[in-house]
Structures are given as C-alpha cells and as structure tokens.
Amino acid sequence: MSSEKLPFVLPAVFTIGPQMTTLELGDAAKAAVEAKLLLYAKLIAPLLLGGASASRVHDLVKGVIEGETRVLAAQLTMDEIFTSTKKFKQEVFDSVQKELNQFGLFIYNANVKQLVDVPGHEYFSYLGQKTQQEAASRAKVDVAEARMKGEVGAKERTGLTLQNAAKVDAETKVLLARQQGEALKEEAKVNAEVQVFQNAREADVAAAMTDLAMKKADWDRQAKVAEVEAAKAVAIRDAELQMEVEIKNAKLKAEQLSKATVQYDTQVQESNALFYGRQKVAEAALYEEMKAAEARKVQADALFFEQKMAEDAKLYAKQREAEALSLVGKAKADYMASMLAALGGDYRALRDYLMIDGGMYAEMARINASAVNGLQPKISVWSNGDGGSEGGALQQVSGVYKMLPPLLETVHEQTGMLPPAWMGTLPKDGTAAN
Incomplete structure (x- = not known):
C-alpha cells in the first residue's frame, strides 16, 4: 500500500541461499564468508535436529521480504513507485539483503515483475488508458504540426539559419568572455599571492630602506649646499670682475675727458659698481636661503618616510605576533579536545594528566620536602604499658x-x-x- 493508501500487487521471485564462493577472495573476505556460513548453520540447525518444520526458513525469508517492501511502499506515492520502478526495486533489494545478513543468507537473483492492480483498485489500468489517450492526442497534434511545417518549411529554414548563426556567434562571444574571465581570475589569484609575498618581503627590508633614505637625504643636502656655495662664489667673482671693468673704463675715460668729467664719471661708475656688487650679494644670500629651505624640506620628508616605515614594520610585526598567538591557541584547543576524546570525556582524568605532565605533583613534593628540610624532630611515644610496649x-x-x-x-x-x-x-x- 502506497502513502496514498492505494493497494497494489508486486510479484517477485528471489533466489536466496548461503554464500559458498570464496575463490579469488582475500583473507578478510574469506573470514566474512565463514562468519556468514556460521550464522546460516545456526539458522538451519533446528531443522536438522528435528525441532522445527521445513517451512520455517522459507516463512522467515518471506516475512522479511514482505515487511521491507511494505515499509518502502508506505513512504512513496503511487506515481513515484510507477515512474521510478527501477529505483524502487533496487531499494527493496538492498533493504532485504541488509536484513538477511544477520541470518548468513545471500540474494543470488531477484526478479521483480510488473506492478499489478488489486481487484477494485484499477489504478494502473486507468493510468495506461490515460497514456494511450495522451499518445493519440499527441499524434494528432504531431500530424497538424507536420502539415504546418510543410507549408512554412522554406521560410522557416531561412529564419532558422539566421537564428542559428546568431546563436553560434553569441555562444562564441560568451565562451570567449568566460575564458577571458577565467584567465583574469587566475591572474588575480597569482597577483594576490605575489602581493602577499611582496608584503612579507617589504617588512624585512624596511630598516634597510630607512637607512638608504636617510643617506640619500644627507647626500642631497650636501650636494645642494655645494651648489649654493658654488653659485655664491660665481656671483661674487662676477661682481668683482664687473667692478674691475667699470674701474678700467673710468680710468680710460679720465685720460680722454677733462678732469671734472672724469671725476664725475668715476664716482658714478663706482656707485654703480658698489650697487651691482651689493645686489649680487643679496641675490646669492636669497638663493642660499632658498636652497637651505629645500634641503630642510627634503630632510623632513626623509624623516617622515623613516617614521612611516618604522610604524608599518611595527604594525606588521604585531599582526604576525597576533596570528602566531591565534595559531598557538587553536593548537592548544585542538590538543585539549583530542586528549579529552582519548580519555573518553573524563575531565578529572584530563586534569590529573595535565597536573602530572606539568610536573605539579613533583613540584608539590619538592616544596613539601624543602619545608621540612633540615628539621630533626625528636618524637617520644610514652605508653603506660596497656597492650604492650609495641602495641601502645x-x-x-x-x-x-x-x-x-x-x-x-x-x-x-x-x-x-x-x-x-x-x-x-x-x-x-x-x-x-x-
């Protein structure tokens, strides 16, 4: 009877007996066969001794088959049994074999026939008629569809050709996009692994990079100071040369012009030379201050970079230390869980083992021994003679x-x-x- 309370008949023929074949089997398989033969011998022993009828084994096996079949059928609907007949037969075979193992019996062959209706419950007959009607209706529809296809075949061919071409193009693009996506995934995975390795290596070379940055900043400062000094020397030398040129020009003009004109021109040229020299000195000083400011900025950037790298290195070290502590804690938890499982869940036994393994009893004994170390107690036991000297x-x-x-x-x-x-x-x- 199915789960819908619909009865049906399941004709079946089972060939069952003890498993006798041990050829080409290992030692373990032979031992299993011998154990099954021992169970079968216990089953038929009452028959040989005359204590039971010959149909006892047959009734027992038949009851197992009928019981397991009823249990499986009650879990399925009639439609599930009919549409999944092969699966239903296999489940019946497996369930029956599992129960027969306890008697040392083996199913050599199982032939389950077609399902049959119970008189008064013609489910399968009606289902067959339904299938015939559906087949006839489907045949009529197929004839109409074939006639329609014959009329529009030529145009439909052209349309299908265009559609298939477009479909192939679309599938090609989808396949290409999928392959490109897989390639991008693999590339991203490799890039992630490379980035993890690079991050680990960057923490190791952080100190070297900091030293290199400091040295570069010092070298840049020295180079810029040297440039400022050279530019200043050039400016001063240029002013001196210009002054000498102006003086020589003034002397030359003094020879050609009158004394007053020469004196006037000389004073003008000297003033111009003095102004030009002061202007060059001021420009050199301004240039020197600008270069010094740039050098201080470079030095500040190098110091900031050094501090940043140091902080990043500390953060990475803390992260690695936290990961190590997490792994140690997990390992200890797994160790405690495995030890507790090995001891059968006995927390007291685990506590005693940990105290012994940790040397706590030895430490307690050492402390107690050190507490009485050096003491020489003198104990006298006095007895009044009751029960004897030794007994007292x-x-x-x-x-x-x-x-x-x-x-x-x-x-x-x-x-x-x-x-x-x-x-x-x-x-x-x-x-x-x-």
Whole structure:
C-alpha cells in the first residue's frame, strides 16, 4: 500500500541461499564468508535436529521480504513507485539483503515483475488508458504540426539559419568572455599571492630602506649646499670682475675727458659698481636661503618616510605576533579536545594528566620536602604499658590511619576530588575502613 493508501500487487521471485564462493577472495573476505556460513548453520540447525518444520526458513525469508517492501511502499506515492520502478526495486533489494545478513543468507537473483492492480483498485489500468489517450492526442497534434511545417518549411529554414548563426556567434562571444574571465581570475589569484609575498618581503627590508633614505637625504643636502656655495662664489667673482671693468673704463675715460668729467664719471661708475656688487650679494644670500629651505624640506620628508616605515614594520610585526598567538591557541584547543576524546570525556582524568605532565605533583613534593628540610624532630611515644610496649606505640599510628578515610570522604563530598590511587580509595559503603 502506497502513502496514498492505494493497494497494489508486486510479484517477485528471489533466489536466496548461503554464500559458498570464496575463490579469488582475500583473507578478510574469506573470514566474512565463514562468519556468514556460521550464522546460516545456526539458522538451519533446528531443522536438522528435528525441532522445527521445513517451512520455517522459507516463512522467515518471506516475512522479511514482505515487511521491507511494505515499509518502502508506505513512504512513496503511487506515481513515484510507477515512474521510478527501477529505483524502487533496487531499494527493496538492498533493504532485504541488509536484513538477511544477520541470518548468513545471500540474494543470488531477484526478479521483480510488473506492478499489478488489486481487484477494485484499477489504478494502473486507468493510468495506461490515460497514456494511450495522451499518445493519440499527441499524434494528432504531431500530424497538424507536420502539415504546418510543410507549408512554412522554406521560410522557416531561412529564419532558422539566421537564428542559428546568431546563436553560434553569441555562444562564441560568451565562451570567449568566460575564458577571458577565467584567465583574469587566475591572474588575480597569482597577483594576490605575489602581493602577499611582496608584503612579507617589504617588512624585512624596511630598516634597510630607512637607512638608504636617510643617506640619500644627507647626500642631497650636501650636494645642494655645494651648489649654493658654488653659485655664491660665481656671483661674487662676477661682481668683482664687473667692478674691475667699470674701474678700467673710468680710468680710460679720465685720460680722454677733462678732469671734472672724469671725476664725475668715476664716482658714478663706482656707485654703480658698489650697487651691482651689493645686489649680487643679496641675490646669492636669497638663493642660499632658498636652497637651505629645500634641503630642510627634503630632510623632513626623509624623516617622515623613516617614521612611516618604522610604524608599518611595527604594525606588521604585531599582526604576525597576533596570528602566531591565534595559531598557538587553536593548537592548544585542538590538543585539549583530542586528549579529552582519548580519555573518553573524563575531565578529572584530563586534569590529573595535565597536573602530572606539568610536573605539579613533583613540584608539590619538592616544596613539601624543602619545608621540612633540615628539621630533626625528636618524637617520644610514652605508653603506660596497656597492650604492650609495641602495641601502645603503634596505637597512635593506627589512630592516624583510621582518621584518613573520613577525611578523604569529606573532601570528596565538598570538592568532588578523589584521592590518588597510591594513597588509597574510599570504601564503597561510605564507612571508614578499619
């Protein structure tokens, strides 16, 4: 019966028996076959001993087949069973084989026949009639379509040719675009990996780049200072030469003109020479200040670049340190989880293991030993003779041992901690051990 409560008949023939073949099998497969034969022997033992009827095994296998088939059919609709018959048969075969494994039986062949209607529920018959009607209607539609195609065939051929050509062109462009996209993806992936490697390398050479920038700034400053000094010397020399030229011209004119004119011209030329010399000195000083300002700007840029590279290097180091701490924490968490799983989820056993592995018990023993190191206690046990001299002395020690079980039990009730195995265990009945 399907999930829609529709009954149907599923004729089937199964060839079932013990698995006997062990040829070309490994040792493990042979052992599995022997185990299945042992299960089969246990199944048929009552038959051989006369304790059961011969139809017992047949009824058992038949019940397994019918039960598994009913369970699978109840999960599917009738349409799913009919349209997916092959899948339904395979699921029935697998389910039955899984149940028969516990009896050492093997399905050699399974022949599931066509599904049959139950009298009064002609689902498959109506479904066949529906299929025939749909086929007839489809045939009529096909005839009409063929007639229509015959009438418009020539024009449709031309249109289809143009459409197919356009489709091929479009698919070619799409394929080309897809290939270019894949190439761009691979290139971006490679570029990303190269960028990651370059970033890692840049952090290593940051200090060298800073030193190089400082040295370049110093060299530029020295070169510009030298240029300023050279330009200033040239300007001063130019003024001196101009002054000498003007003086010589004045002397030459003094020889040709009158004394007054010569004196006047000489004074004018000297004034001009003095003005020209002062002007050149002022221009040299201005040029020197401009070059000095440029040198200070270059030096400030180099210092800013150095600080920036140092900060970037510190940031990269912090990031790497954070990643390392994250990996260490994850490794510790995985280690703790694996240790807890290996110990069966026992947190107390894990705690004892960690204390032993960390050397805590050894450290406690060392601290206790150092606390009493150097002490030489003198203990005298006095007895009044009750129970003998030896019995009186050992009675104190016996009292101490009797006190330990209640003490350990109290600690266990309050803290949940158990004493180590070498110290002793609590009595199961909760009373102090004598």
